[in-house]
Amino acid sequence: MQPIEAANEFWKKYFPDCQGAILAGSVVRGEATETSDLDIIIFDNVMSSSYRESLVDFEWPIELFVHNLTSYKEYFEKDCQRARPTLPRMVAEGIILKGEKTISPIKKEAWELLNGGPSKWTAETIRIKRYFLTDALDDFRGSTNREEELFIANTLAELASEFVLRINSQWIGSSKWVVRSLKQYDESFANRFVNAFDHFYQTGEKKKIIQLVEDILQPYGGTLFAGFSLGKEKG
Known part of the structure; x- marks a missing residue:
């Protein structure tokens, strides 16, 4: 039928x-x-x-x-x-x-x-997301274990796509809806995103992913590690 x-x-x-x-x-x-x-x-x-x-x-x-x-x-x-x-x-x-x-x-x-569209992220949410995206990027940059790198890259793809979409008031997705959501937002950026990860999976070369994530974070203060705290009481 x-x-x-x-x-x-x-x-x-x-x-x-x-x-x-x-x-x-x-x-x-x-x-x-x-x-x-x-x-x-x-x-x-x-x-x-x-x-x-x-x-x-x-x-x-x-x-x-x-x-x-x-x-x-x-x-x-x-x-x-x-x-x-x-x-x-x-x-x-x-x-x-x-x-x-x-x-x-x-x-x-x-x-x-x-x-x-979805609700806008608060400044605090952006700060937290910057930190965890930075953390995954540092793990990826420093890893020399191919097996681990594959799964760190997966985490980076998820966190980076979420960051770009939510910052720009776009809906996010999982699985096949990651790339669909990126294309609905900006097809040119989606192509760059896919190319960076595809290049790494095929060659093991990390530069395109590292540059992509750094470019994503740059307008919002760049990578974040020093000075980050979560749940610390102000005294």
């Missing part, structure tokens, strides 16, 4: 009386691969609480997200607090399968959250 056909058959089979259904994810964005699944969001007021379930039906792997007409708000809020708007993005980008009048206001709410 085609994705929309399978998704429609799914809600009719399992949630025939639901108030609304959405098909979201890579099949909607035109980014599906051989291993892609169907992300289906169900809004059903019979449900007292939200849940998530993975299953296979209609020859598709399906990721199911079930909410009632109020429970989704808590997930919207939590996703926005962690700056990873998973559910708002799915709802906003998804195709309404059932319940146009019910779901349209929820989609509008999701779009407003996405367009508003």
Whole structure:
């Protein structure tokens, strides 16, 4: 079955009386691969609480997200607090399968959250993030153990991407959404970011990553070690 056909058959089979259904994810964005699944969001007021379930039906792997007409708000809020708007993005980008009048206001709410961006970092948060990014950079710079360097580089990629995106009031992501989020922010910078880490993984040469991280930190005071404290009482 085609994705929309399978998704429609799914809600009719399992949630025939639901108030609304959405098909979201890579099949909607035109980014599906051989291993892609169907992300289906169900809004059903019979449900007292939200849940998530993975299953296979209609020859598709399906990721199911079930909410009632109020429970989704808590997930919207939590996703926005962690700056990873998973559910708002799915709802906003998804195709309404059932319940146009019910779901349209929820989609509008999701779009407003996405367009508003995450909350701005405080000066103290920036200072803390600078320190931990510096710490990882120093470990990377000083390491002579290839096995350890690989995983330090992974940590640097995560911390550096988070820093750039949050400083610029952008949503962050994990896994494949790291590079997607960077490209949504600045494709040229994303290409430099990917190139620096790809170059290291292929050659073991660190200079591009080191320069990248230093350039990221420079406008905000550069690397930070001496004078940093956390939790120290002022006397």
